[in-house]
Amino acid sequence: MSIVLIGLGGIGSHLAEPLCRTLVYTNTPRTPHRVVLIDGDTYEEKNGERQRSQAHLRKTNATKESLVSLFPTLRIEERTLFINRDNVYVHLHNNDIILLAVDNHATRKIVSDHVRTLQNAILISGGNEEFDGAIQVYERENGIDLTPPLTKFHPEIEHPKNNHPETPGCMALIETGSSPQLLTVNFMMAALMLNALTLWLHEKQIPYADQYFDLTKGIVSPIKRNP
Amino acid sequence: MAATMEKPVRVTSGATSIEFARSSVAGKTVDDIKKLAQDALNVGSDKLVAYADGKEVKSNFVLEQVDTLEFVKPVGEKG
Numbered sequence: 185m186s187i188v189l190i191g192l193g194g195i196g197s198h199l200a201e202p203l204c205r206t207l208v209y210t211n212t213p214r215t216p217h218r219v220v221l222i223d224g225d226t227y228e229e230k231n232g233e234r235q236r237s238q239a240h241l242r243k244t245n246a247t248k249e250s251l252v253s254l255f256p257t258l259r260i261e262e263r264t265l266f267i268n269r270d271n272v273y274v275h276l277h278n279n280d281i282i283l284l285a286v287d288n289h290a291t292r293k294i295v296s297d298h299v300r301t302l303q304n305a306i307l308i309s310g311g312n313e314e315f316d317g318a319i320q321v322y323e324r325e326n327g328i329d330l331t332p333p334l335t336k337f338h339p340e341i342e343h344p345k346n347n348h349p350e351t352p353g354c355m356a357l358i359e360t361g362s363s364p365q366l367l368t369v370n371f372m373m374a375a376l377m378l379n380a381l382t383l384w385l386h387e388k389q390i391p392y393a394d395q396y397f398d399l400t401k402g403i404v405s406p407i408k409r410n411p
Numbered sequence: 412m413a414a415t416m417e418k419p420v421r422v423t424s425g426a427t428s429i430e431f432a433r434s435s436v437a438g439k440t441v442d443d444i445k446k447l448a449q450d451a452l453n454v455g456s457d458k459l460v461a462y463a464d465g466k467e468v469k470s471n472f473v474l475e476q477v478d479t480l481e482f483v484k485p486v487g488e489k490g
Binding site for chain 2: 196288289346365
């Protein structure tokens with residue numbers, strides 16, 4: 185059983201350290217002590233105002249390096265790659281806890297579709313725009329969906345407009361069409377994802393499938409959905 | 412004897428929600444409600460899938476006995 189954090193950008197770079205701290209100080213049967221960090225990207229200067237770490241370093245290398253000395257009791261692994269349809273089954277397994285902090289719906293669909301093939305797994309995904317965003321919780325137990333897959337209520341994920349980051353030219357397209365992001369919004373996203381995980385580690389029911397927030401209005405709203 | 416308060420109909424999209432009196436919603440279509448709520452929920456021009464009490468409904472569905480109506484907002488893409 186592992187915690188797999190996919191995406192170490194605006195959300196993931198802020199989630200990694202409190203995630204490890206939570207694991208070290210949470211003593212429940214559901215708490216794993218193996219953390220897998222996955223990202224194929226490097227840190228860029230232009231994102232310095234809202235991402236941890238130095239420009240030009242591989243996100244996985246830099247994040248692992250900053251965590252291993254702080255949390256020596258955890259087994260922390262890095263995988264410098266993008267998750268795609270060909271490798272997803274190699275990296276995500278039955279009983280894994282998956283935190284998905286990527287910047288494209290194509291990867292969200294790949295991961296959600298794969299989780300649907302697993303007997304037991306929990307997937308907590310987060311994505312934001314400039315001032316708002318949402319987390320989604322997809323949990324499977326004994327081969328049954330307890331909450332809906334990421335795609336079920338969200339056609340934007342079922343039929344993603346943007347291509348996978350490995351598609352030639354896709355990163356430039358994503359960046360050209362993207363709205364700016366704020367540090368506070370990335371923080372909020374990371375906090376809500378970690379909160380959902382904390383509830384799950386303590387064997388409490390996560391009382392929502394989606395949880396939206398809008399920082400311009402100061403609102404956080406949980407939404408229950410039938411699987 | 413106090414009058415019985417009718418439970419309002421809750422209309423949501425993303426993080427935002429508003430409540431309508433049942434009497435003001437009954438007999439109206441999903442599209443009618445969307446127009447009434449467009450400023451409060453910021454749902455004006457978006458093609459959003461609607462769910463009444465958790466079941467997907469078309470824009471011409473007439474609301475009678477429902478407690479909730481959701482226009483499902485896309486989740487954020489960036490991270």
